[in-house]
Amino acid sequence: MKSEIKSLTERDSICIWHPYSQGFNSTSPVPVVRAERIYLIAENGERYIDGISSWWTNIHGHSNPHISREIALQASELDHVIFAGFTHPPAVQLAERLLNILPENQSRIFYSDDGSTAVEVALKMALQYWTNKGVDRKRIIAFENAYHGDTFGAMSVSARSAFTNPFGDLLFNVDTIPIPSSDDDETPLTLLDNLLKTYNNQYAAFIFEPLVQGAGGMRMYSASALDRIIRYCRGNKIICIADEVMTGFGRTGSFFASDHLKEKPDIFCLSKGLTGGTMPLGATSCSEEIYSAFLSDDKSKTFFHGHSFTANPIACRASLASLDLLTDPACLNAIKRIQNKHRDFIAQIKTYQCVSNPRICGTILAFELGNDTMSDYFHSIRDWLYFYFLEKKILLRPLGNTLYLMPPYCIEDFELQILYNAITQMLNDFSIKKLNANKSYTPNGTVT
């Protein structure tokens, strides 16, 4: 008689719908049963290096003892409580501590669930700010090639792509400008100026991923050029929203990417590294000017937004524990150490002809493979790269032809070296086999 006992992946294949995955022909997911530091440990005992911090969330490594302990304590003290009409210590402490490290102009924290909802909250705050003021400003400016999440507002301010196409007609229109290509690139400002001449006083907000556009291909751009755009927006009363969902909590070498700016944004969107990558939580902070526009005895000026799990105490406590680690000088030193190592490695691989636009920002290292200097999410080389590293027990998730590293900060030098060696070997294989980035690659490496 045939055994009824199925493996985890077989059971998964019958009942789970995975994100960003084509169920029709995708390979089986790796069954992970444990994780520690930078390692994901599979059911069969194999250990995978998490080179991308599990979708950019896990900044201190997996199952960190301090964060795990705090989560367990909180779960036994207060698991959850409605956040309308009630409050609790972790939510208040976290807001206080976030406001301590955010720029001084930030004065209130609004909690939500993840990066997309933090963005939705920011957009709704900005739009309702103007409604509450009795001013008709509804247009939004975003950068070309942006990614701000998968909910409808977040999709609307993101680049139109295969991600958004099925919903194209339902998304609201957004005006876009390119990211600056250099410190003194004036093109985005000129285009912005033209837009403002056409739609005089109609702009409510400008939303941007400061310094690095993540999902759009780890595109890095100048802080001083962004400063000029923000200054221009400020001069025209346009609310500036920094989406720091990916760049926040040390990724770019400082607490927030906006710390590299002179002009401080009015609203911040935070998630991912907020809880150290352990629990889902989003936070949107805003200035007193924005918050005060919602204070009124007219109930219609209330911000009618909230989620069942807003300010979940366990997630807030995890964030407090993560902040304990982040604000320890040892962590900031680790970030600097990774940045220096990345810089050395970039200098080494620059000589490869198949490496285009090698770059770093903080702990993020990226380059395009092949001659295309632009990132192309649907590039056929992507699967070949993904499975090349997975075979070596390394999790990297190339964005098309863009390969990047974004490790947890606890990664040690010898572990970074394992990642660098694997990349160098890949570049050698790529060059020796004279693989062509424009051809199609199957997961097992055959070229079609």
Ligand SMILES: Cc1ncc(COP(=O)(O)O)c(C=O)c1O
């Ligand atoms: C800049 C940015 N904003 C928003 C999001 C959406 O976050 P989430 O996936 O948690 O909804 C992401 C996710 O990658 C992001 O990189």
